[in-house]
Structure formats: structure tokens, C-alpha cells
Amino acid sequence: MRLAGKAALITGAGSGIGRATAELFAREGARVAVADISPESGEVVVESIREDGGDAIFVQADVSNAGAVAKMVEATAQAYGRLDILFNNAGIPMGFTPIEEVDDEFFDRVMAINVRSVHLGCKHAVPQMKAQGGGVILNTASTAGIRPRPGLSAYAASKGAVIAMTKALALELAPFKIRVVSINPVATDTPMLPGFFGQMDPAEARARFIASVPMGRLNRPEDIAHAAVYLASDAAEMVTGTAFEIDGGRDI
Template sequence: MRFKDRVVIVTGGASGIGRATALAFAGEGARVVVADLNESGGQETVRLIGEAGGEAVFAPVDVSREDDCELMVRTAVSRFGGLDILFNNAGIPMGPTPADAITTELFDRIFAVNVRGVFLGCKYAIPVMRTRGGGVIINTASTAGIRPRPGMLAYAASKGAVITLTKALALELAPHGIRVNAVAPVATDTPMLPVFFGTGNPEEARRRFLESIPLGRLNTPEDIARAVLFLASDEAAMITGVCLEVDGGRCI
């Protein structure tokens, strides 16, 4: 087991990529803090982990709130004795919206969750990892931050910021033995997908988007989980500051 007795926080762990990754970490021996605003979904992830013989605890977290993020890390330390891996996965999407129709409230909310949430998770994880002599941070970016689509300004900008944040932190934290990487999924089959394709003609939007992916399909949550576990593992010990595109070739 690659992660036996390591302590992992997964934000956005109530569903989709977060749930799949929490289950995958637990399946390889990690003790997992499942962090999310969605208590029922988060508790279900914890139940599924326990049912499979793993160990997990739920932490109610709004990642845009500093006190919630501080408590999340304290939960990992108090329940499991430390923190080895942080997967900053929580995020919110947006439907196709012209730039001049984006409200400042929507823009600010997207950045509060998708960027500030990543920063706050890192802020409180870093001292714990530094004390332990190292650790791993993985952030969920998006191919939208590399190859934007029209109508996705705020979301694409937020994910581009996550990629730059990842690289900046990787440089700063390397002397402390903390690796920082990101994953950039293409559209993934999760509960957020209908928002991504919008309300006009979602089936046509899906068909056209699939044509832009050389491998011809969307991601599954498990595709992303496998990439995250690789980046978190000792097999990736010499990898930091990387944004791994898990996109079926869309960004080629």
C-alpha cells in the first residue's frame, strides 16, 4: 500500500473527483479527512471508506472561509496526528456567460472558492508539513486554465491562477521537502457537468466538446484520482511545480 498510515485531506470530498480520490487514498492505506460543505455527501464518502475497511472522518468546510480551513487542518492533526498530503479539490463551475454579463458577485465567488480556497488550505497545511519534514500538496486546476473556451472567463481565470499559485508554491516550499503539483482535468462526468455545458442545447454542446478531445471521451472521476495518487506517491518524488493535464489530448 503506497499510502499506509499517511494522513490525507481531500476538499470537495462529498462527490465526484473528491469522493473518487478519497476512496482511492483510503484503499491504499491512507487515513482521510473528507472535507466539504455537503455534510450528507461527505458522510456518505466516509461511510463508503469505512465499509471498505478504511479510516476516515468528515470535516464540514467552506474553503473560502479562513476559520474553516484552519479547523480542517486541526482536525487532521487532532484525529490522525498530522498531515502528509493535501488535495485542494473543492471548486465551483460556471455556465457559459459572456464576459460583460458576469456579475461581480459571481466573479468574486468563483475566485473565493477556486483560488482563495486553495491558498487557505495551503496556508494552514504548510506549517504542519514543514514540522514533519515534508509533504505533498496537489491542486485541482482545469484545462480551462490552459486552453480557455468562450464564455468561461471567470472560471478559466481562476484555474489559470491555481496553476501559477502551484508553481510559485513549489519553488518556495521545495527547500522544506514539500512538493506542490496540480492536475488539469478536461470536463469530467460529475454532478457539475450540466452547469459546464449550459442550458441552451447541452447535448449538442457535449457532442461538439467531445470532438475537441483526441481520445474521444470525457474524464471519469477515477481518471483524476489515479493521476492524483501518482503525484502524491513516492514514484513522483522528483516531480514538483507541474500541472498534469488529464485531458485525453485536448491541450495538445
């Protein structure tokens, strides 16, 4: 088991990429705090991990809220006595929208949920990681932050910010043996995917996404979960600051 004895906190773990990662982390021996804004979906994931013989707790949090994030980190550290892995993964999508029509409130919301959340998660987890002598922070960004598509300006900006924050923190935290890595998935088959389609016909939008991926398919949530296990494990001891693409070649 590659994560035996480790305590992990995963945001947006009630669905999609976060859920697949929470379940795989637990199978790899980690104790997992499943954090989500939705108690319904989060509790289902906790149940599924426990039924599989794993150890999980649910922590409700809106990751854009400073007080909630502080409590989320505290609840995990209290339950497990430490925090080895923080996976800042919760986020929201953006449907294809020309810049003239992008709502200012939506822009602020995307930045709050996709970027402020990462800032808050790191800010509150780092003291615990420093105190225990190290840790790993994974941040879900996107291919949109590396090779943006038209009509996704606010989303691409949010994910570009996550990639830059990751690199800055990797340098800042290396002396404390805390690694920070961004994970950059191409379009992934989760409940979020239709959120990117905008006014496009869903079947046509799917086909267009697939056609842009050299490997010829969308990501499955498990593709990201497998990468996250490696990146969070001691085998990746020299990997930090990396923008880790899981994209079937899309970013080339």
C-alpha cells in the same frame, strides 16, 4: 499499497473527483479526512470508505472561509497526528457566459471558492508539513487554465491562478521537501459537468465537449483519482510545480 501510513485531507470530497480520490486513497492505505461544505454527501463517502475497510473522518468546511479552513486542517492533524497530503479540490463551475453578462458577485465567488481556498489550504497546512519534514499539496485546476474556451473567462482566470500559485509555492516549499502540483482535468463526468453547459442543450453540449477531446471521451472521476495517487505517492518524489494534464490530448 502506495499511500500506506499517510494522512490525507481532500476538499470537495463529497462528490465527483474528490469522492473518487478519497475512496482510492483509502484503498491505497491512506487515512482520509473527507472535507466538504455538504455534511450529507461527505458522510456518505466516509461510510463507503469504512464499509470498504478504510479509515476516514468527515470534516465540514467552507473552503473560502479562513477560520473554517484553519479548523479543517487542525481537525485532520489532531485525528491522524500528521498531514502528509492536502488535496485542494473543491470548486464551482461557470456556465458559458459572454463577458458583458458576467455578474461581478459571481466573479468574486468563483475567485473565493476556486482560488482563495487554495491559498488558505496551503497557508494552514504548510506549518504542519514543515514541522513533520515534508508533504504533498495537490491543487485541482483545469484545462480551462491552460487552454481556455470562450465564455468561461472568470472560471479560466481562477484556474490559471491556481496553476501559477502552484508553481510559485513549489519553488518556495521545495527546501522543506513539500511538493506542490496542479491537476488539470478536461471535462469530467461528475455532477458539476452540466454547470458548464449554460444555455446549451445538454446532449449537444456533451457531444461538443467529447468532440474536443482527441481520445474521444470525457474523463471519469477515477482518471483523476489514479493520477492523484501517483502524484501523492513517494514514486513522484521529483515531481513538483507541474501542471499535470489529464485531458485525453485536449491541451495540445
